[in-house]
Each structure stands twice: as C-alpha cells, then as structure tokens.
Amino acid sequence: MTCVEQDKLGQAFEDAFEVLRQHSTGDLQYLPDYKNYLALINHHPHVKGNSSCYGVLPTEEPVYNWRTVINSAVDFYFEGNIHQSLQNITENQLVQPTVLQQKGGKGRKKLRLFEYLHKSLCNPEMVSCFQWVDITKGIFQFVSKNKDKLAELWGKTKGNRKTMTYQKMARALRNYRRSGEITKIWRKLTYHFSEAILQRLSPSYFLGKDIYYSQCVQPDQEYLSLNNWNANYTYTYANYHALNHHDC
C-alpha cells in the first residue's frame, strides 16, 4: 500500500466517522479499534481486508452502526472485489482432507470436532458459516443462516452415514462441556474454546501480538450485528497469518 493509498483509506475512514459523528448516539469510544485496524494495515502493507467477505452476511444492523461505517469506508477503498458466495466455492475448497493427522510418527489420530472448527475458523471461506467474535479469547459464533452448511461439511469430513445437522453438531459441542474444551456462552449460537485448546491450536506468535484487540466486542453489545466487521477482520487475520508463516 503506498502512502497515497494509505491517505485515501485514512480519508475514507475520516469521512465515514464524520458521518457517524453526525448521526451516532455516542458510540465513539471504540475509535481505538479503527486506529488498530489502520496500524495493522500500515504495519503490514501487503495485508488487506476483503470487502467481498461480508456480501453473504445478514445486514440487519442499523445504518449508522460504527462498524458498518468503518466497513463502508474499507469497502469503498477496496471496491472491485467480487462477492464470493458459499455457492461459488467448490466442495474441494471447503471440505478438509479427510480425517487424520500424524502425531509424532506414532500412528494416526482422528480429527476432532474442535480441531476442525478451529481450523475452519481460520479459513476465510467459512465466514458465512461461522466466525470469530473474539479471536484472542477463542469466542466464536455460528451464522444462523449457514450453520447447517458447516455441520454438513463436518459430517462429510467425518464420512458419516447421515447428513450432519447443526442440532447434532451442537449436541457434540455440549459434550465438550464436561471436558471443558468448548463451552457455550450466553450469546446465541456462541461458543468459547478453552484456554488450553487455544494454546494448543493457535499459532504462538499470534497470542502475544498486541495489534489484535483484546476484545472485539463489548459485553453489552450485540454480537449478531457484527458480521461485517468480523468477516473483514477474519479475512485480514487469515492473510496476516499466511504471510507471517511465509515470512518465517
């Protein structure tokens, strides 16, 4: 991203915030998120968000939701990206290679549901099915409309006889409560990876990075209205993840 382009994006944000200032009901305490977002882009100019990610998501938030404004700005800047719906993704892109990973060279281990979910959460193609709410705390949320699609893919990955549904997958998730690997939190369709699972599955370099917000969403906010932000956020993270891996 050149300086001129950064200026343009910055200007788009400023314009968007000016609109927000004129219409909001005082939600501007979240301005630091915008700054962090810019910091990420500035610090890693080859990483950029993809506005197309949120084309498939529900748009039920108020017009002047601050995140909507931010995303509008990003969308404006990155215009030209083409919406890629779930229908356009081939099955090969979505279905993970069947089961099994090597473990220390001693035999194979079955792919577990939480591993599949965590892996899929880092796949930008899956934002229409579920997404991070707070990536550093391991909180994620299913998208009501496409949650069964994700379950179906999980079922296919496992090679189940019958079609997997969200209801059945949620039953498996409830079983995780006993082991504590994944717990349900009070929000609709929202779950939480345990610290131990996160440490096991998350890239270690990620956990220490302060460019990621310690909290994407304030507790009293409506998670369901954050799809746009999270879609872009997830996509940006995925790019960052890939590039970091490459750099290392």
Added chain:
DNA sequence: AAAGAAGGGAAGATTG
C-alpha cells in the same frame, strides 16, 4: 402460537 435455540438422556457406531 410457532419457530428457533439450547440442554440433556440414552443408545448406537466407529476407532485406536
């Protein structure tokens, strides 16, 4: 009232 989401008991299936 209806639909969706959530919780859980119980039995079955698969796998290491």
Added chain:
DNA sequence: GCAATCTTCCCTTCTT
C-alpha cells in the same frame, strides 16, 4: 474387549 469420541434420536424448556 474397552474407553473415547462422537452420532443419532428424541424430548423438554426457554426465548424471540
């Protein structure tokens, strides 16, 4: 054979 890990079915309760 056994334990772990789901999967499947079904019922109830709660929320929107």
